[in-house]
Amino acid sequence: MWYQRTFTLPAAWAGKHILLHFEAVDHQATIFVNGQKAASHAGGYDAFSVDITAWLAKGANSLVVAAYDANDGRTPSGKNGPRGDYTFSSGIWQTVWLEPVNPDYIQTLRLLPDLAGQRLKLDVKAPGAARITAVVFDGKKEVARAEGTAETAFYLPLANPKPWSPDAPFLYDVKLTLTAANGRVSDEVMSYVGMRDVQLGKVNGVVRPLLNGQFVMQLGLLDQGYWPDGILTAPTEEALKFDMEYTKKAGYNLIRKHMKTEPQRFYYWADKLGLLVWQDMPAIWYPNEDTLATRTRFRHELKAILDDHYNSPSIIAWVPFNENWGAFDVVRITDWVKRYDPSRLVNGNSGFNNNPSYQKAYGDPKNGDFVDTHIYVGPTKASEPDEKRAASLGEFGGVGLFVRGHMWPVENNAYAYEPTKAALTDRYVFLLDQVDQLMRYRGLSVAIYTQTTDVEHEVNGLLTYDRGVEKMETDRVRAVNQAVLQAGYELATKKD
Template sequence: MNKAFTLSLVAIAMHCGVAFAQQPAWKIVPGKISTTFSEQVDPAAPLPEYPRPHFVRNNWKNLNGLWDYAITARSNAAPASYEGKILVPYAVESALSGVGRTVGKDSLLWYRTTVTVPAAMKGKRVLLHFGAVDWQTEVFVNGKSAGTHEGGFDPFNFDITALLKKSGAQEVTVKVWDPTDEGTQPRGKQVRKPNGIWYTPVTGIWQTVWLEAVPQTYLSASKQTPNIDAQTLTVSSFVTGAKAGDKVRVSAFNGNEKVAEQEVDANGTAVLKIANPKLWSPSTPFLYDLKFALVRNGKVADEAQSYFAMRKSSLGKDDKGIQRMLLNNQFVFQYGPLDQGWWPDGLYTAPTDAALKYDVEKTKEMGFNMIRKHIKVEPARWYYHCDKLGILVWQDMPSGDLGNGWEPRPAIIGRGTEQKRDAASEGYYRKEWEIIMNTLHNFPSIVSWVPFNEAWGQFKTVEITEWTMKKDPSRLVNSASGGNFFNTGHIIDLHNYPEPAMPDPAIYGATRAIVLGEFGGLGLPVDGHVWQQKDNWGYQSFKTPEDLLKRYSAFMTRMESLIKDGLSAAVYTQTTDVEVETNGLMTYDRKVMKNPEAKLFQLHSKLYNPSLVVIK
């Protein structure tokens, strides 16, 4: 990706506005550990960066900052008065929100702020964007409903142009209801009573809120899919309000060099020839720039910038006839941590963009080349950092509607039960999974989708898996990480604690890639850096970093032989401690590396030896 585009993102970040000219006092809620990044949070402009790096425009305004909030009974109308200030976009339960209160299924969370629409937006359509709000949302502008949304992990927006007053302050009110684990909606690891592997609830706005100005007819999205074998990039562009004769010009750049261009009808599909493509991988994360221009009667009516990478995620057999996960038609052992994406101060939300990037950087420094994003979806900028730094990503679907039985042994196909979801529960899952896949499609770092984890709400496994494969044939699908197991998908995935192990390649290797979706969980509580002083746990606990490293080193020796025998990938639990879990490579507050990055890097480097596996 060229320097000019990177600098443009920085310039856009500096361009952002905030909801208040003067901010009243705010402080982090005391009582829990926090990261050093929380000290860098500016309540006048938290998370000021441009939130959508895959579709960049210059005319926007950041609305993060201090808003009014109130918690009322679910039956109540909008409050006549508000209780105090909340720092958006940190969830109300988090310390960084400045509130630190739970809400629950019997209450509503209300937000209110006033916004001045910049002069540069006058005469244009104004879109109000939310990166993510958990869970059921209704938005009002100047007292009138702008729209509703259900889903805790996907971005949405409303065209609020018709609701705006001609001048002056515009009032934005947001109503949120979230039943946490008392509903059937996708909710990940949130529970009312946190314990073990289940964490503090997250309610309300937890990603950036922003305004965007667009023309009456505008580019609304794109979908780009590379094909390294044909040396092409297929690009679908979507236009809102298109008229007959409108065109979209799609241009690809390597730095300042234009490498391909095509003009197609609005809402059409371009196929760009990318000759001699530079392939994206963890060792060479090369990104091309992509520019869109909406053309009407020979004039550019709208523009947006994006980027793409040429990379391929597929299966192929080795010289023993065992299916392997391939990257760019080559076997690359995929090894990385289970990454929950939780923060002691922000819960779902990293305190700053630097914090969001920090975990990815540390993962690379430790010698991993992959991250399994576990039961959560991150803000778009997290995937952008993975794209730029070169980290493969397995993306989980956040679970919900739990209760079915789990059969963890892959040798027993079809033994575990499937959840019998009602129509509403199934609808929530299908709708949000499709939107998540659509939203994240353009991030080249994502190489595998994971619809289910350990039978958590698992239902209609074969149907959901095959739909996912059809929806995105450019990636592998790990049907059910850790079971329940069915004859479907590209991958068979075992969970085994603490030692590394794998499904029998003699049984599964001819049809599916073999992976170890979770193992390890070696615990080491570090005094002064724990969520609570007692009742912390790991799958196996140690008292010193040296003892932990000795055990982990033995795992890596074992891993080499498993790779030779047929293992394609492994996921170690986990990146950081999370609440009472102390099995992280780092403490929850990110202040202590339990073992030096350099030592881990050295241990991991031998796992990527290309001579371990020969592809036919």
């Protein structure tokens, strides 16, 4: 696929370095500026940037992007691969923009909250040994300040920090100033941080995930992020936000972002609205053979995705593999993710009890932080915790309802069906009553219902694919969800 456009830089950008940012291009991208190759990148779900200053001319400039996707199953592609269930897409599918910067500028920033230590760890990448000043604000009030050096991690003390949680998603603003060797301020960056802590612990003798030291039942929706017009691309930021606000309105506190990543604005709204996120790694398929090159591509993009979204407090768990799809070295990769980012939980092979017909099942990796099964319709026979891992039901439900005039023009399907909105709501309330029992008496800590919206032939969403109809009685869905979450809070009375 080829893309071409011309652009003229504003006069105010004269003398600046010009960065060209891509949030995602599927899969191989080659960038040409004024007829000359400026850069190339491989990876369909991670962001990259190019300094195009050397290739720019005065006046109009030509930008050409060549995007190539072999669609052979040997690159991370999620549901968008050769065995994908939905319409295939490729090319530029996330945001592209230009940014002017000085020669010395802040290139990357890592923020790691330490709630118990009442401090914030900062790791800033910038040219040379530039001086970094970090200031934290609560609203307009400065509450902390520290100085450090680029390329060397430093800490910013933050007394009595306000914790981030779904019920109170408080975000501190963070301002970073880079002072170059000549003493001049060369760059300023605004960001934010949510002070939260995620780990496992025992509650009444049961291993459970703890948020800020307390068990919070994780009740969420499987969210595939598909759209009737843009496929993987939402039509607007408001559309992205609409799905998330509906999730919150319906009483959930978690989204499992399934088999894809989203633009950074999605994670901003999760941070802002107070929605926990489980982030999947898009699967590989390799239907013909498993090769070293395939595995190398997967590992490279997995690391890139972890780096891209490291600063989002809403992301509390990484999911490297799903239902054994394209799985390899599951134990090693699960351990590597946990070492690389110990601040989050890891679900190494969600739904290890399921398996595609073309590949041997890896089964339970017996490491990571969750014993995770998928049960349709469920939720009975969900996994139970062991001595080191919490129990999660990574997928269940999937009960469908036909809504005439709002269905994709193919044969539609679901795991089960109900004839009316009221009946579907009754069925959902019954399933959540069972989740409540599993949480209380079998140690279940996470339940993720399939799914936020219908997706093409699948009619098991809470919303139709066009987002035009709420398929359940939302007030009743919210009431039973909140009852389960409240029961979880009541369980969290004692931590061993």
